[in-house]
Every structure is written in C-alpha cells, then in structure tokens.
Amino acid sequence: MSLKITAAQMVANARARIEEIETADAIAMVNDPTVQIVDIRDPRERQRTGYIPGSFHCPRGMLEFWVDPDSPYFKEVFAQDKKFVFHCASGWRSAISTATLQDMGFDAAHLKEGFSTWEAAGGPVEHAEPKA
Numbered sequence: 001m002s003l004k005i006t007a008a009q010m011v012a013n014a015r016a017r018i019e020e021i022e023t024a025d026a027i028a029m030v031n032d033p034t035v036q037i038v039d040i041r042d043p044r045e046r047q048r049t050g051y052i053p054g055s056f057h058c059p060r061g062m063l064e065f066w067v068d069p070d071s072p073y074f075k076e077v078f079a080q081d082k083k084f085v086f087h088c089a090s091g092w093r094s095a096i097s098t099a100t101l102q103d104m105g106f107d108a109a110h111l112k113e114g115f116s117t118w119e120a121a122g123g124p125v126e127h128a129e130p131k132a
C-alpha cells in the first residue's frame with residue numbers, strides 16, 4: 001500500500017513551519033514561570049522514564065480537545081498566558097501536534113529532540129511514586 005504522505009514526511013512538513021526549541025534552551029525554561037512544558041507521551045512512558053518537573057501531562061489523543069475553550073474537555077492550564085512547549089520522546093509526535101495546534105490558532109513550540117536527550121543533556125527528571 002502506498003500512502004499519500006508518509007509519517008516521516010508529515011513530521012518534516014510540520015518541523016518546517018513550527019518553532020523548535022533545543023534541549024539546552026528548554027532546560028533553562030524549567031523553572032521559568034512564564035513557560036508551561038506539556039508532555040504528550042503516553043502515561044506508561046512517563047511512568048517508565050520519568051518526566052520534566054512541572055510538566056503538564058496531556059496525552060496526545062486529547063490534545064485538540066483540551067486546548068479548545070469551546071470543547072467540553074477544555075483544561076484551564078491552556079488558558080494561561082504562557083509560552084507552551086510541547087514534547088514527546090523524540091520530537092516526532094510533538095512536531096505534528098504543534099503544527100496541528102498552529103492550525104487551530106494556538107501558539108506553541110516543541111522540544112526538537114524530545115525527552116530522548118533530556119537527561120544526558122543535564123535536564124532535571126522527576127519520577128512518579130511506584131504503584132503500590
């Protein structure tokens with residue numbers, strides 16, 4: 001089966017039109033009260049690898065519905081007057097998601113390399129309590 005567009009091409013198209021933030025620059029934003037980092041990974045990924053302190057968890061599947069004030073699923077966190085930086089594991093899902101948000105008129109950027117290089121680059125990581 002040949003697709004009209006590949007996933008890799010979708011990521012490339014998205015990356016060409018969104019703001020990409022380098023890991024070192026994002027690390028400097030962790031305690032910045034004007035920035036909200038949003039983790040769109042699955043709950044199990046967050047559980048397994050830990051997460052960026054202060055990051056808000058928004059599963060990718062709910063993204064459009066949680067940012068839209070007209071949606072019954074709207075989350076107040078997205079009403080904040082802050083810079084929103086979305087991330088996933090390697091920057092693919094967050095690139096496509098950020099382009100989608102841009103199409104919706106929601107201003108956001110994404111973490112170019114995702115969480116994959118975060119810890120090695122010196123980024124702080126928090127771990128959830130193990131399930132009892």
Ligand SMILES: O=S(=O)([O-])[S-]
Binds near residue numbers: 089090091092094
């Ligand atoms: O979407 S991904 O970059 O986390 S594999």
